[in-house]
Amino acid sequence: MHEMSLAEGILQIVEDTAAQQGFRRVTEVRLEIGALSGVEVEALSFCLDVVLKGSVADSARVELERLPGQGYCLGCGQTVLVSALYDPCPKCGSYQVQATGGTEMRVKDLLVE
């Protein structure tokens, strides 16, 4: 989806932090992207490629950490790992699984000089 918007959002967070803390260069940007967040990580890294050019984070390494999808199964009452919103419960096969984790899209930290 809207990965270009997300990349612009990441740049804005980086630039805001640079303005607050007065660093000149970002060498690494670390992101946490949940498996159920709807973000296509390949597309996001492509967009970041473009968006970060010429910014304080020009040629910074980008690390995308994928957080696993987690759901609560109403069928068997357990918290289970799922890789998609429509996955059945791996324990009991029920589709009554409510996503409880893995929807994050966060900038975790930066390495700066």
Place this chain on the structure above:
Amino acid sequence: MCTVCGCGEGETRIEGHDREHPHDHSHPHTHPHEHGHEHSHAQAHPHGHAGEVHFLAHKGDLHYGLGPAHAHAPGLSQERMVRIEQDILGKNNTYADGNRKHFAEHGIFAVNLVSSPGSGKTTLLVKSIEMLKEKAQVAVVEGDQQTSNDADRIRATGAPAIQVNTGKGCHLDAHMVGHALERLNLPDDSLLMIENVGNLVCPAAFDLGEAHKVVILSVTEGEDKPLKYPDMFHAADLMILNKVDLLPYLNFDVARCVDYAHRVNPKLEVLQVSATSNQGMDAWLAWLLAGLGEAQAARLQNVDLLKRRIAELEAQLAAGG
């Protein structure tokens, strides 16, 4: 394009705003971001590499020291780590909270209508507004990439409407809706229908401050759309299966569609509606009016609480004096 506002390249147009969108207006939601920040890098550069990108499998660990250029040894270089822990959509969410607060203070029930293009959102809206005329004050925010055709259709019913053109943007965001709210100047206890850009993907991620997302799926589309576009069906609280008057002419399996939708979102409510034949319209309007009733009741309760608090303070003052 500025993520939050979409206005960085002058692409977003909100009716009544100047084309250039200079942002010198005041509005109730806080507005910390600077405009005119240059995103000159967007097209001016060749799309080569920009450093390595590491995809990490999740282990719940911090991954310092992976890879050659990656040694994290504080003190050995000028590098330092800055902890951010910020949601990428954090700014949008801040604007959404501002909108939500505004809605709560004014007893406004806001719904965000999302669907593919052509699902019948605007027709459903026009019909709903006509049928609700005696019962509620309705206003509409219309999102489309271009044209004010939809807002014109809504205004023909007599209801106030503001068109937001997102330019190249694929979704409405909370900041655009905040601007539209200033223009609409809604009376207390209104029903606000936000018709998002026709797109089953991107609008799922953007909270506008609404009470509910309502996803509209028409039976002329595939019954497996909930599986193909799970994010949207997961984000919604109500699914309207629209154009059900056409079911006799189609091979659309309603039960299977609802089953798919519940796989993605077990709590999703489903209403079968036809804005043409009026089938199911009563249930849809009842759902809207129930939500509006709750929003109004919550506002009145707030007002009562404030009045009681004022009375208490006055009593204390009187006793003290």
